[in-house]
Amino acid sequence: MSKSPALPASLKQLLVKGNELFLPGISIDCVIFGFHENTLKLLLLDSAKSNKWTLPGGFVLKSEDINDAAYRVLLERTGLNDIYLKQFDVFGQPNRTDASVHKTTFEQYGSKIPKDHWMIQRFVSVGYFALIDYTNFSIQNDPINSVYDWKGIEQVKHLPIEHDHGAIIQKALESLRTQLAYLPIGKNLLPKKFTMPELQKLYETILNKPLDRRNFQRKMLGFGILNKLNETRKGGAHKSPFLYTFNDKKYQKALKKGLYGSW
Amino acid sequence: MSKSPALPASLKQLLVKGNELFLPGISIDCVIFGFHENTLKLLLLDSAKSNKWTLPGGFVLKSEDINDAAYRVLLERTGLNDIYLKQFDVFGQPNRTDASVHKTTFEQYGSKIPKDHWMIQRFVSVGYFALIDYTNFSIQNDPINSVYDWKGIEQVKHLPIEHDHGAIIQKALESLRTQLAYLPIGKNLLPKKFTMPELQKLYETILNKPLDRRNFQRKMLGFGILNKLNETRKGGAHKSPFLYTFNDKKYQKALKKGLYGSW
DNA sequence: AGTCATTGCGTTACACTGACACAATCTAAA
DNA sequence: TTTAGATTGTGTCAGTGTAACGCAATGACT
Numbered sequence: 001m002s003k004s005p006a007l008p009a010s011l012k013q014l015l016v017k018g019n020e021l022f023l024p025g026i027s028i029d030c031v032i033f034g035f036h037e038n039t040l041k042l043l044l045l046d047s048a049k050s051n052k053w054t055l056p057g058g059f060v061l062k063s064e065d066i067n068d069a070a071y072r073v074l075l076e077r078t079g080l081n082d083i084y085l086k087q088f089d090v091f092g093q094p095n096r097t098d099a100s101v102h103k104t105t106f107e108q109y110g111s112k113i114p115k116d117h118w119m120i121q122r123f124v125s126v127g128y129f130a131l132i133d134y135t136n137f138s139i140q141n142d143p144i145n146s147v148y149d150w151k152g153i154e155q156v157k158h159l160p161i162e163h164d165h166g167a168i169i170q171k172a173l174e175s176l177r178t179q180l181a182y183l184p185i186g187k188n189l190l191p192k193k194f195t196m197p198e199l200q201k202l203y204e205t206i207l208n209k210p211l212d213r214r215n216f217q218r219k220m221l222g223f224g225i226l227n228k229l230n231e232t233r234k235g236g237a238h239k240s241p242f243l244y245t246f247n248d249k250k251y252q253k254a255l256k257k258g259l260y261g262s263w
Numbered sequence: 264m265s266k267s268p269a270l271p272a273s274l275k276q277l278l279v280k281g282n283e284l285f286l287p288g289i290s291i292d293c294v295i296f297g298f299h300e301n302t303l304k305l306l307l308l309d310s311a312k313s314n315k316w317t318l319p320g321g322f323v324l325k326s327e328d329i330n331d332a333a334y335r336v337l338l339e340r341t342g343l344n345d346i347y348l349k350q351f352d353v354f355g356q357p358n359r360t361d362a363s364v365h366k367t368t369f370e371q372y373g374s375k376i377p378k379d380h381w382m383i384q385r386f387v388s389v390g391y392f393a394l395i396d397y398t399n400f401s402i403q404n405d406p407i408n409s410v411y412d413w414k415g416i417e418q419v420k421h422l423p424i425e426h427d428h429g430a431i432i433q434k435a436l437e438s439l440r441t442q443l444a445y446l447p448i449g450k451n452l453l454p455k456k457f458t459m460p461e462l463q464k465l466y467e468t469i470l471n472k473p474l475d476r477r478n479f480q481r482k483m484l485g486f487g488i489l490n491k492l493n494e495t496r497k498g499g500a501h502k503s504p505f506l507y508t509f510n511d512k513k514y515q516k517a518l519k520k521g522l523y524g525s526w
Numbered sequence: 527a528g529t530c531a532t533t534g535c536g537t538t539a540c541a542c543t544g545a546c547a548c549a550a551t552c553t554a555a556a
Numbered sequence: 557t558t559t560a561g562a563t564t565g566t567g568t569c570a571g572t573g574t575a576a577c578g579c580a581a582t583g584a585c586t
Contacts, residue, residue, distance in 0.1 A: 025288060063357045090350060092330065122325070212545075239563050240552065240563095241565090242565085459534095460532085477533095481573095497584095500530075
């Protein structure tokens with residue numbers, strides 16, 4: 001026997017009890033969005049062995065609602081709780097995953113996946129996207145792979161991505177854009193207090209086009225979903241912008257009808 | 264042995280070869296929309312034994328893309344080909360289906376489903392909605408259950424519905440409404456030639472509110488996606504409305520940006 | 527020929543949008 | 557301490573789109 005690192009408990013559980021605990025053939029993948037330094041970012045995992053980036057994901061317990069499973073997976077792998085999470089698509093191409101990746105993962109620990117094992121069968125994956133407040137989250141280690149990192153959405157295009165996760169990410173972005181009027185992106189991607197320019201940059205980033213500062217402000221205020229605070233954010237060599245918070249009640253109500261307008 | 268009707272071949276295949284042919288735990292349900300007599304209708308199946316209405320559905324072959332599976336299921340069960348079909352949600356509650364329904368179905372043919380059989384395990388279902396031209400479709404028998412019928416969406420609320428199919432239908436309707444601006448509903452739900460009042464009624468039905476005749480026409484024509492024909496539809500005791508067709512090219516292009524407006 | 531519901535085409539007041547002007551503010555450099 | 561440069565707060569105005577409504581024309585039925 002070559003001396004390999006010990007097999008992590010979470011992986012061992014998958015190997016030994018996977019087919020007993022989880023539904024066969026169904027997995028969950030989470031596209032986690034954050035916003036920082038005027039950039040929309042994704043929380044990705046550096047898959048240790050294959051040197052490719054992957055989405056954090058997991059499986060569905062045999063008597064668990066899949067939406068609950070998504071929340072559990074997010075919590076287990078990132079420590080994030082009480083997060084805005086939404087299913088956006090299902091990925092069901094027969095050859096969407098490369099089973100050899102799993103084999104390699106286990107081989108580095110000196111373990112081998114039996115042929116026809118639960119884990120290397122075909123999986124249909126349900127895609128969820130999460131919106132989180134970048135400033136209120138600190139990266140911790142993932143129990144399975146180890147290295148998390150934020151990557152800008154532009155940057156992601158040039159990174160090596162595992163399986164079909166690149167396509168999943170693109171689809172998540174697309175959903176974010178087309179459903180923008182109905183999603184609480186501001187509330188979930190920004191810190192509690194934020195400035196109008198910050199909110200604008202968020203919309204500009206998602207829409208991928210510049211917006212007029214004054215018209216944007218007029219429209220946003222027109223929705224009646226913002227509370228203007230008596231504080232400003234000092235810092236830059238320029239006039240300090242006011243801080244705002246969301247009026248949660250009105251925000252929720254407005255989203256149901258959609259924050260319409262010509263963006 | 265009591266004398267039962269012979270087990271249909273399609274059902275026998277499910278019983279004997281189901282777990283060999285199909286993915287475990289994943290099913291497909293189709294919500295089929297049609298439009299007739301100013302009403303949005305659904306094509307439902309009268310589940311012979313339970314006397315409840317169900318959505319036509321099916322399973323995914325082991326090496327088949329789930330989108331392909333949806334097209335195949337639709338074709339096999341309704342004869343419909345080349346149809347607008349779109350995935351809208353996944354239904355994954357652990358107790359969403361009632362396994363006893365399947366048992367009853369087979370028992371009426373004198374067959375019994377073995378315990379722990381593939382078919383009575385938990386299923387996660389992927390919901391698709393289909394848009395079809397009511398006037399260009401004639402109901403044929405379904406190979407599994409036998410009786411298809413169109414039901415108005417208002418009527419559906421008061422019918423007994425199998426499993427969680429009622430919730431699936433509601434969710435399909437909701438998706439139809441929120442994505443209205445991006446869906447080719449006119450092209451797929453109406454016959455090739457149609458009148459402006461017919462198109463309006465379709466939108467009014469889906470949006471569930473009346474629209475101003477004159478403003479609707481102005482907006483629709485403004486999109487530049489209609490061809491006005493030199494024919495009128497005679498019939499009523501009133502002025503004959505002109506017929507229109509869609510300019511497919513411009514329609515597709517316009518949909519990508521969304522048919523915006525304040526409906 | 528007259529009735530009546532429905533359709534084609536049009537008008538007006540109003541709200542919203544896009545584009546842009548100008549003063550106020552804040553930090554850093556002179 | 558003063559000034560420069562960048563950014564923000566607030567406002568204006570013409571053009572476009574929307575909501576609401578008017579009126580004549582059409583076609584089957586009486």
